Amino acid sequence: MTHLQGSSSSLKRKRQDLAIVSESLTDAERVLYNLIHSKKDMGIWTGDMKRETNLPDSIVKKCLKLLQSKNLIKDVVNIQNKGRKHYMAAEFEPSKEITGGDWYNQGRLDTEFINLVKDVCLKYIFRQKVATRDGVLEWSRKSGVFRVEVTTQQIDEILRALVLDDDIVEVKSTGFGDFSSVPVGRICYICKSKGGIRGEQKSGAMASIPCGVCPRINSCTPDGIISPRTCVYYQKWLDF
Template structure:
């Protein structure tokens, strides 16, 4: 009795089928981003049922892993085991198990503000702040420090200024990026309230539904009632 011939569709690597091979190549080519089943379907033209079976087999053989997408938990990305998931999937340095570490960010922001506050009228260079965080237990990279500072600029708490070497910049090089607190000059640095934002209508989510004789009107408005309740 002659030995039965091995099927031609099987490949030499770990005894994988041709479809599985094709999928593994695609997944490897996508590196840290991995591939979704939708992309597999589109790029390999393999029928969905076979894709599901091949994925299960690749997973069983420990050749790929499944990583959820931070933006959409329903979409699964398949990565080759040798690659770590990229920033787009995990959310980046500030995410822990798919959740933004707000507490840590706020703490770091607080430290930056304290450093700038202690500098009084002087500006603080980016290098000083970056060196400070390199020495702490968090050991932030320059990029991370930049992100924290940019966030504080967006909060309108600090401002980024470029040194011209004069006055408050006398101890810095011309063109060096520096930071200082925005602090309003009058009113002891209190944030600007805004004339419209100070009126109940400025904060009202129903302003589009409000009219003089409507269901929501200034004479029956609860927000006005609260505002005028002395």
């Protein structure tokens, strides 16, 4: 899971003197490398390279290969357009615009990781009964789920997703009972499901009958081809 590595450490590690690099390169390679390097953590698409450098296609291709073999540049997946070849100087980590944000890995949303973090946060809130954002942040740092520094923004995003999942509820502390550890009026989170398990849901009246989840309800009529008399969902539901 390299996607969460902070950019500062890698920056230091990979920093090289541009002058030394330039010496070992051909003119075309240097032009191309300088262009790619100038785009920093945004990288650049091969199409744009050709347009901006006016180099022929074959030369660009060859140079890119050489630059890559020298570990000066790397190809990255651009979330905005996965089909386009995108390159970046090796010393940079792709920006959020390119990767899609903290939760993206190789241009794909890392749902497995998100679910893991969600589980950990929810378990913590469940155990604490009432938890503040800072409390969750501190716990996540200690828990070791994140290999690298976790930001408040990331925790905010996870908490927001959990609220939208209806697994937790955002409330203001009343200072009574479970809230006694949190100052009155402070925003905190409580667990909604019993047992701190995600995705537990009581379904409404409509959602618990076949019609409530029927994809064909709009073509269902009392005497039509699809009707409650002939309905296969009903058949299944009433199969005692």
